[in-house]
Amino acid sequence: MILDYVGVKEINGSLIVLDDVDNVSNEEMVDIRLEDGTVRHGRIVQIEGKRVVVQVFEGTKSISLDNTRTRLKAHPMELALAPEIMGRVFNGVGTPIDGLGDVYPVKKADVNGTPMNPVSRVYPRNYINTGISTIDTLMTLIRGQKLPIFSGSGMKHNELAVQLVRQAKISDGEDNQFGIVFAAMGVKNDVADYFRRSFDESGVLSRVVMFLNLANDPIIERTLTPRCALTAAEYLAFECNMHVLVIMTDMTSYAEALREFSSSKGEIPGRKGFPGYLYSDLASLYERAGMIKGSKGSVTQIPILTMPNDDITHPVPDLTGYITEGQIVLDRQLEGQGLYPPVSVLPSLSRLMKDGIGEGYTRADHQPLANQLFAAYARVQDARSLASVIGEEELSPIDKKYMEFGKLFEQYFVNQSYSENRSIEQSLDLGWKLLSTLPRTELDRVDDELLDKYYITDTEQLKFNTIENTSQEQDKDV
């Protein structure tokens, strides 16, 4: 028996309260029909006896106490899934907005998903070659990983994300099974359009599923957008055996939507007004990355978040960093120097890289080389802070060497063009070449065997040509 409930008891922000409701279940979906015939969607978020609280996705504008009829749908929020969702564009709650009609569902799945059994997980080991030196060498992306980009407003994170999508290559060449799920949360229209155009130009649009919740779309939909996107990703990965790269931008907008929703529910706020369950909530998204036994597919996540005021201790980047397996941090100072991609090497990290690189994956010298580069570049920062006090002239000879190394490292290793796709060998050799500008005795993180093999003593080979493209020069060296 389907019952309509006429009118509402209370309206508060995006929430409405109904009374005398029977047979309602937690998280159930509802349709709310207004007098003018438009239908809004909602979800039960709290039940107290016969009084229920409903979250209205499209907002409560023009709802009054008695102009609505509410109908319970008797099932939780579900997403229609089929292999044909590839190439389609949906709004934040999974309704098609590209004018191609509804998806004929092969399967319907609860967007909240269920937690993966840790026993069923396959520990991710295969690296994804991104063609970007800093990422491949120092914070290698692994299939099944969640590696966020910490950025700030106005920085080139979108370009970097597009370059990652375009160049990402899986080592064992199963490229045909590659898919992309793109979730936009509260991004500007232009940004969404930039992504769409870039995917089109690089010829991957037919492999992309887009979920768009733009900056002026309702915030309640925004809280569901990543869930829809990840449900689609899980379906493609674990049932269609595809390698799915999920790009979610911007997680800060998502968290702010959650905060808005939480405060309208009257919940006790935690740090900076964000709800106390922000960690669990973010985890329920990020933890949906991974690989499972018995399926060839994988879900790899690259969430993008803009740090308000470039503050890495803000709750959103902070909690994200605790859940994700590393982070790629962009730096405004590097960006200011005209370097692209402005990856700040020292705070960036990939936790899964240690098991996905080295012999059999990339090259045996990868890990020691990466350690040495980190250590040397950390030393550069010490030298720089000293130089800012006593002046570069007064530095000891070894500190001067480090200053020089730092400059070259940023110019040739960090910096590369938007279209440049470096192989892993190129990046590693470039790393050795840079380290060779330092005295051999300074390299205490690598053993002698590797130094004998890779340390370049011939000063002719150590010239860095400022005009020539580095990769061409690199070819000559090899």
Place this chain on the structure above:
Amino acid sequence: MATKDVIYGINGPVVTVKNTRTFSMMEMVYVGDSRLVGEIIGINDKLTTIQVYEETTGLKPGDPVYGTGTPMNVLLGPGILDNIFDGIERPLKAIEEQSGSFISRGASVSSLDLEKYWNVKIKVKVGDKLTGGMIYASCKETAIIEHRFMVPPALSGTVIKAEPSGKYRLMDTVVTIEDDKGTRHELKLCQKWPIKTARPCANRLPATVPLITGQRVIDTMFPISKGGTAAIPGGFGTGKTMTQHQLAKWCDADIIVYVGCGERGNEMSQVLDEFSELIDPKSGRPMTDRTVLIANTSNMPVAAREASIYTGLTLAEYYRDMGYHVAIMADSTSRWAEALREISGRLEEMPAEEGFPAYLPSRLSQFYERAGRVDTLSGSEGSVTIIGAVSPQGSDFSEPVTQNTKRFTRCFWALDKSLAYARHYPAINWMDSYSEYFTDLDPWFRENLGEDFIKYRNMITAILHEESNLMEIVKLIGSDVLPDEQKLVIETAKAVRVGFLQQNAFHKDDTFVPLEKQKLMMKAILHLYAKAKHIIAAAIPISGILELGLFERLAKMKYDIPNDKPEMFDDLITDIDTALAALTK
């Protein structure tokens, strides 16, 4: 006694029942038709509040709630080791068989395998008097661990029936005892214990035996005792989990309980992978033979996260009572505290600092106080060592969880972001960290490693402190202006940092270093320091000493000298002497 009541309200993981008097505080209940596990956390005359350990999607008012009459408890018996459980002791492997790769709700599986036959040796005969905690039988649980069956602490009596040794299942009665009042109790191969109650012991012992971890910065600089407590605070990416993994792999406890509390799923699968491949050096058996994993990943229900810490502790105490040394790794206690905050928020309790409930300090102290080295009820010695990771928000150590943890733990291994950025691992900051166990443990070190060990440690600490003072000056005016004597301190401190404190977890020798080698490494560094100081006093410039490459050799001695060849340190010291002698000629 099972009773029936119905759901009134639902808010996230919190469910309420109206007008009932049947439940007691902390009682375990089943909620709804799919029997989700929950616990009673609040009662007043109108409403009874339940926290549900699983997702509450789809629950309806009017759904039944079943009481169990007992508090939240775990089943203790053979089969715990080499297993992986969720936060309320449900075996994840069995759940996988039942519901596939994703965990469905209301999965009802027995904690331990009830059908498996264990080869049990009965150790009592009719007429024996047994008291609580005494051992009445044993079996081989894994190749290296003998499981000892103990009389539940509250029971005692005379054996009136004992089965012969042989193969039995978990629920089979093997011994029957009769107490003073004439009541008979059947002793099976398992018992239940409420997770929030500490298991009793005969008496507590002082913290005089160190837990040896093979990690230099811990064993030498900030040692922990068996039965001690330690906190590892650090922002993300500073290597908390890595440090915990290293400790779990190498510390000399008999049994490891690893609680992944609100952490990453991939990390748990890494632990599973690594521990089953890793061979325990003492027994030659896979690490998993002596390990229990409790995995409540961050996307699993938040209420079960709160329980997972207690579940882990109860299992640890159970093995302690058998006479084992148990180390429990809790990664991370902050997630547990946040789970408390989340539940507290749902209950609309008045928050204290940063939204955490006011009872946070008392919960933390109750947790850490369950550690200790004890005489067990059966007369043997056992210990539970708690090592808890703390993930401070915004890497700020002044936040409530870190501060309160500091009050209740005696070791504080502060992880440092700048060390981690320079890939100096373990990134334990030697200036911020401390251990209160020095005085308790010094007699042990003196006895087993000689007077020198403590002397060396104090000298190394002094050098590091002096360096830290000098660095203040260097930051302002550069190192060139320092006198040679102070430059030597800086060089020596660098050798200590790179050669001694920094340890490579991926190097076959360096991942675990015996105490003897730790001592000899300190000796080599201090030997060079003393000699060089002498030479500098004779007005020979330090640049001459640096050119000899001796400091570089010290930095690489951890790789160059294998763990089983301590005699090579004599050669190193001779080399140092010859090289320096050539300089003074």
